[in-house]
Amino acid sequence: MYCILKGDGCAEKQEFVKQWSHDYHDNPHVSGIFFDHLDLDQDGCLTQTDIDFNFRAMDAHGDHSVTEAEFASFLSAVHPSSTGGSSVVG
Numbered sequence: 001m002y003c004i005l006k007g008d009g010c011a012e013k014q015e016f017v018k019q020w021s022h023d024y025h026d027n028p029h030v031s032g033i034f035f036d037h038l039d040l041d042q043d044g045c046l047t048q049t050d051i052d053f054n055f056r057a058m059d060a061h062g063d064h065s066v067t068e069a070e071f072a073s074f075l076s077a078v079h080p081s082s083t084g085g086s087s088v089v090g
């Protein structure tokens with residue numbers, strides 16, 4: 001996710017959506033909703049501050065590293081395609 005932040009330290013929504021859709025094969029609509037979850041101050045720009053807050057949310061064990069499992073459980077909490085949808089549970 002860090003590589004999305006370009007030289008100006010700001011990933012705009014369309015920039016993020018394009019990159020995320022490419023890397024994770026989500027459709028752009030889903031990626032856009034996901035961006036809104038990550039952009040905590042809602043300024044339409046994903047910055048280091050947003051990333052830091054999200055990183056802390058991901059790092060369930062507080063060991064300052066985010067494992068694939070932690071990233072996956074973070075995704076399942078905030079990613080629109082994994083909440084609701086076709087699931088009959090809950």
Ligand SMILES: [Ca+2]
Pocket residue numbers: 039040041042043044045046047050
């Ligand atoms: Ca922001």
Ligand SMILES: [Ca+2]
Pocket residue numbers: 058059060061062063064065066067070
């Ligand atoms: Ca961790």
